[in-house]
Amino acid sequence: MSTPFDALEHQLSSLRPARLPGPTRQLVLDKMKRTAATHGSLLWLFGHRPSFQVALAGALSVALVVGSTRLSRSSRPASRVNQAAFAVSNGLLPSLDFWETKLASASPMGANTVAVLWSPSTLTNIQIRH
Amino acid sequence: MTPSATISIWQDVTSVTDDATRGTMWHRVLHRCGDGLYLYARQLCRNDADAADVVQEAFLRVWRKHASNGVTEPDLPALCYAAVRYAVLDRRRQTARRWRREAAAGESWYDPPPLFESSMERAEEHDRLEAAIRNLPVEQREVLTLKIWGELTFQQIATVTNDSPNTVASRYRLALAALRQQLAKAGTP
Numbered sequence: 001m002s003t004p005f006d007a008l009e010h011q012l013s014s015l016r017p018a019r020l021p022g023p024t025r026q027l028v029l030d031k032m033k034r035t036a037a038t039h040g041s042l043l044w045l046f047g048h049r050p051s052f053q054v055a056l057a058g059a060l061s062v063a064l065v066v067g068s069t070r071l072s073r074s075s076r077p078a079s080r081v082n083q084a085a086f087a088v089s090n091g092l093l094p095s096l097d098f099w100e101t102k103l104a105s106a107s108p109m110g111a112n113t114v115a116v117l118w119s120p121s122t123l124t125n126i127q128i129r130h
Numbered sequence: 131m132t133p134s135a136t137i138s139i140w141q142d143v144t145s146v147t148d149d150a151t152r153g154t155m156w157h158r159v160l161h162r163c164g165d166g167l168y169l170y171a172r173q174l175c176r177n178d179a180d181a182a183d184v185v186q187e188a189f190l191r192v193w194r195k196h197a198s199n200g201v202t203e204p205d206l207p208a209l210c211y212a213a214v215r216y217a218v219l220d221r222r223r224q225t226a227r228r229w230r231r232e233a234a235a236g237e238s239w240y241d242p243p244p245l246f247e248s249s250m251e252r253a254e255e256h257d258r259l260e261a262a263i264r265n266l267p268v269e270q271r272e273v274l275t276l277k278i279w280g281e282l283t284f285q286q287i288a289t290v291t292n293d294s295p296n297t298v299a300s301r302y303r304l305a306l307a308a309l310r311q312q313l314a315k316a317g318t319p
Contacts, residue, residue, distance in 0.1 A: 008306060008313075012263075012278045015246040015256060017169035024182040025164055028189050032156065035194070 155203040156193055163207045164189075166279045167214055169245060173271055174218040178243060184221065188213035208286040211276060215290055262312040270305035273298050 005013065167189070171181035192206070192213045201209070245263070248256050263271060269291075276287045284302070288295040 006306075008310060009278065011255075012259065012274070012309075014252075015259060015279075017165040017279050018172075018243070018245060018247055020164040020168040020185060021182050024168075024186050025160065028160060028186050029157070031186075031190055032193055 155206065156197070159203065159206045159210065160189060163210055163280070166207075166275075166281075167210055169279055170211060170272075170275050171214050171218065172242075172245060173268070173275060174215065175221075180221070184214055184217045188217045191217070207280060208282055208290060211280055211282065211286075212290045258313060258316050259309075262309050262316070265312060266305055266308055270301050270308065273301040274305045277302055 164185070167185045168181060171184045171188075172178055175181040175184060189210055192209050196206075196209065244260060246256060246260055263274070266274065272291065273287055276282045276290060277284070280287075282290070284295045284299045287293075287298045291298065293301075
């Protein structure tokens with residue numbers, strides 16, 4: 001596809017386009033810098049990389065599973081005496097789901113990661129409720 | 131964690147953040163393609179202020195979308211040109227009525243500034259070339275701009291303009307033929 005330029009094409013390529021206005025160029029650079037600084041963290045820089053998302057999703061899932069397990073253990077009515085604790089921990093489970101969704105939407109992750117995040121805790125909740 | 135360790139980690143983070151915008155391929159692409167993008171936008175927009183806005187909007191859009199997804203430098207110019215085209219079409223859709231009104235009112239008095247930088251020694255030749263380029267149909271001028279000043283391949287141009295590579299190549303040949311004809315008529319050797 002890249003045939004050598006002929007005389008006319010050389011003549012044309014010798015024309016230099018008028019420069020992009022300096023303020024516009026500077027504005028673009030400033031906005032890039034400001035956006036990077038605002039997000040200013042490794043989370044933003046690496047948040048779009050699939051490996052980072054998988055690692056983050058894994059870590060969060062493990063944390064959620066462990067947290068849910070502990071909650072379910074503490075909520076198991078061994079003596080049926082502490083009904084209040086059971087009610088409280090059951091009440092906390094939906095809020096875990098809520099915070100999981102919040103966290104996923106606040107961080108720069110794709111819908112797939114949200115789905116990965118969502119699935120283990122949903123499963124755990126179902127298991128716990130059973 | 132000691133305060134000095136915290137400071138050192140923070141310095142690492144900020145240096146990585148700075149590197150994300152300074153001295154990277156984004157800087158290089160803006161430096162190398164900025165003028166070409168502006169030229170392209172000026173041919174699609176009705177005035178230069180809009181063209182500058184479009185370039186800014188398009189470049190930042192590409193940056194936001196691809197800043198951390200592993201896009202390579204050779205792919206960026208085509209993405210930026212495509213974003214410029216998309217931004218122009220988007221604007222036209224949004225402001226079609228205003229655009230038509232402004233065009234009708236402004237065409238009679240708006241004298242567009244030169245598309246190219248002029249040089250003293252070849253001013254006459256440059257003027258003739260620019261006049262010939264301005265007389266080309268929009269589709270041919272678009273392909274010519276993307277090929278000569280955008281340095282895109284026919285395949286990349288086809289992606290930008292949503293045409294087939296054959297159509298693009300044919301428009302390019304027609305544009306060169308039309309230019310030759312006009313320059314011959316104007317008496318250029």
